[in-house]
Amino acid sequence: MQRGSFQWMKSLNKAIILNKIRTSEPISRAQIAKDTQLTPPTVGSIVKELLEQELILESKLGESQGGRKPTMLVLNTSGFHIIGIDVGLSNIQFIVSDLSGKVVEESEEHLAENVTKEQFLSLLIKGVKQLIDQHSQLKFIGIGVAMHGIVDTDMGVSIFAPNLQLRDIPIKSHLEEFFEMDVKVENDAKAFALGEAWFQDRINHKSMVAVNIGRGIGAGIVIGGKLYNGEHGIAGEIGHMMIDIYGKKCSCGNHGCLQTLASGPAIVERTKELLDKGEASILTKWMDKVELTAELVHKAALHEDSLAVKILHETGVYIGIALTNLVHIYNPSKIILGGGVSKAGDFILTSMRETLRERAISERAQQTSITISELGQYGSSLGSVALILTDLFEPNLE
Known part of the structure; x- marks a missing residue:
């Protein structure tokens, strides 16, 4: 299992190349250079790093353009996993998803009617820990939380959750301190939208x-x-x-x-x-x-x-x-x-x-x-997964 953030991924060129592979796989190094206007040596160097980090894989050979057949590159979607959380009216849904949005595990925790802020945070810890313990062989890179109500996304704080009648819940800091990995928190409807954009389109x-x-x-x-x-x-x-x-x-x-x-x-x-x-x-x-x-x-x-x-x-x-x-x-x-x-x-x-x-x-x-x-029953949960993915890939759509 791998904990921590992907700060070592935070170079613009890496993000551009990784996102290009994600949206156009399988794709050759030469085609990446052509489409991104990065130099072939730059592409080659970054692709080598991404292969070493196991974020991408070499796949089948492509069509020859007059010389040797190029080696095609694909995203290693099952190499890393994310925990997505959707806080509902009476239950919290937890999922384990790979980078393609494939849900490999799910669980639920019941929300009591008069749950306190401390009890709520404890339920989040319990649900995440249970999934991590069950899948200790997986490499987890982050936790996304879809929360109803008003959310301060920068601070990762639930400002007001009307269905729970709770205010100022420090979700991000609490989970990051316990699990030592990146945590993103967003309003559930907005997370749902991002999940649709990311996984459906x-x-x-x-x-x-x-x-x-x-x-x-x-x-x-x-x-x-x-x-x-x-x-x-x-x-x-x-x-x-x-x-x-x-x-x-x-x-x-x-x-x-x-x-x-x-x-x-x-x-x-x-x-x-x-x-x-x-x-x-x-x-x-x-x-x-x-x-x-x-x-x-x-x-x-x-x-x-x-x-x-x-x-x-x-x-x-x-x-x-x-x-x-x-x-x-x-x-x-x-x-x-x-x-x-x-x-x-x-x-x-x-x-x-x-x-x-x-x-x-x-x-x-x-x-x-x-x-x-x-996306069915996983709409907001996969949206919370997409919160982590957008931070990793930093899509460049220009």
């Missing part, structure tokens, strides 16, 4: 937005292959984008935020209101046995229940309005949806896309791609 899309819709709603904005945090770190808080100035009061104190209209709890509340008014639905019978949830509304929609279908359609319209606003401000090439509500699929996607087509100001903007995440 290999950062082919220089500008994209990933929206996480569950109990709350947050987004991560990727510009030029890197997360955009804004001046005070709140960029992407679209859950608090005001859609209806006369709407319901949000947890943030404002009225009519997107979160009051399209989050999981909002779907439940709107459904209850319509049921109380006497609208017919299969949900009335189901609620005798189980609690009403957004997931249950989706299940009813699958049974062609008209009330459930209408609720999810309206939810898609509200989200579509918010996405149209994002398109007008950031003009991303792609929008990816994740979180529990996104599992409703076409029940919300169709009205979302229709709303964007009706409201976006240009024809090309109207065609902005909106898709569901393929």
